[in-house]
Amino acid sequence: MKLTEIIRESFGTLGLNKMRTGLAALGIIIGIGSVIALISLGAGSQKAIENQIQALGANLLTVMPSNSRQGNVRTAGQNTSLTTEDARAIEGSESITTVNRISPELSRRSQVIAGRNNTNSEIVGVETNYAGIHTLEMTSGNFIGERDVTSMTKVAVLGPQTAIDLFGEGINPVGQKIRINKQSFSVIGVTKSKGGSGFNNPDSMIFVPLSTAQKQLFGVDYLSTIAVEAKSKEVMTQAQDEIGYLLLERHKLNNPINADFMIMSQNDILNTASEVTGTFTTLLGGIAAISLLVGGIGIMNIMLVTVTERTREIGLRKALGAKKKTIITQFLVESVILTFFGGIIGMAFGIGVSLLLAKILSTPTALSIPSMFLAIGVSGIIGIVFGWYPAQRAAKLQPIEALRFE
């Protein structure tokens, strides 16, 4: 019997029992659907993180304090090792040739009040360079200026989300007063949305002059980061080394292992983040793959029931001249049709779910075309793998035994 004919006949057979066919395919539909939805969700969040890191600015190095090591002893607790003097040294040192500009920063969370509204926001003490290095733009007013830093004024620039949280939508807060840590600040500007989400989202920050943050708000003299803009992408590594040596020298450390700071390039951050989200995506995909496996076992189960139920029919087909190969092909084709079309429906279902999730969680989705072909291919293979045993069972039936079967 020709394959095209077997395929046509299999469609007929599957159409005879629509309920069962639908239920058999359901496992695969859910399996493939969840694989696609979860993978695109994972890939989407990876893309979101990448966007966010890219949005931090170009050629960016981030210097952060880290736990220092003295011999074998790690000093625990606050990381106060970076100071404004360190930042000035990087700016002023003659040994540093590859740095364009720097932005020393101090960030802390604090309670913020405006009228009757109350939020807990990330307060970032910054200098004028911050906006340039982090490519922040303004929708209204101005960013922190040089004079604000030198004269320690109590002014604040709001991220667009903070502005909405504190003053409501559509109201320009410039000129209004807010209270941070029980001290009054006047709002001088609102930044443009960068569209990020999660932690370190500049949209929900409040920027104040660095000097004001250190001396008046929090009473400290250290920094939480120094953002450094290298002159070009090519000199990033050189800049990293130059800053590293300078800081080791300034902190009187002779072994880089004991460094009480770390310098990360955007690539380092990106790689770390990708690694984390990659693991996450694999994990989600793995969980979904289990449901695919269960779906495959469901198909095998239904096919085995079908073989038993159709024993007489198989016997008759053999009596009329069907060879082993023909019977095997017939049953394999049936299970592959189930899984293949289950896979296609599952794909549509998965795309729908991931678009819906993207909307609800407001993260971008990354529907990858190759992963869809892979999913459909995989579902076809599942059909062959899980259809194989039932097909063999059917083909091995002796025609007389099968015809006698009641």
Added chain:
Amino acid sequence: MIKMKGITKIYAHDGVETVALAGVNINVEEGEFLAIMGPSGSGKSTLMHILGALDSPTGGEYWLDNQDVSRLNDDELADIRNRKIGFVFQAYNLLPRTSALKNVELPMAYAEINKDIRVKRAKEMLGLVGLEDRMEHLSNQLSGGQQQRVAIARALTMDPKIILADEPTGNIASQQAEEIMKIFEKLHKDGRTIVMITHEEDIARWASRVVTIRDGKIVEDRKNSRRTK
């Protein structure tokens, strides 16, 4: 057409051997209408299965159309069943919820005969058994007698060397049974070779030769003189 020499069939079940056929010798000539009779357990079904290449004998030789079929493998037997034997079963055994036409086409589909020829030939065969107006009916929409006529059309479709009928009227009311037997008689008159198993004297009367089997051996072999028609 058929030559059987010392055919034996022994079933071994849990170490106990049961002899179903204890050396059967039989020749069937072309154009004969043979009825095989015998009580249940006599071995007539086993003989039928071996004749139909559904089962292989334990010993002996079985020649069908000048070919030794007693030592063929499964796929070769499938080919023999497809091309040389037309089956008519007691329970009709049509494909469920499938049209009469598709049922008759099935053996030709296994022989990979072109679809157009198949449909033409299937229609011809259904005409021969008087079902030209029932071709698109599904098997479950037909009466027992009609289903058996479809089965006969299916048996004829590959133009087999012999037609093997296993209790063809066993499930059919007597009036319809006569119609079925009339079809067999017509086929016999057309020169076809028919082997039929039955335990009813009434049905065996239609045959030209009656063989009686008991305890796995042929005990009587007579030409049928008092044929009804």
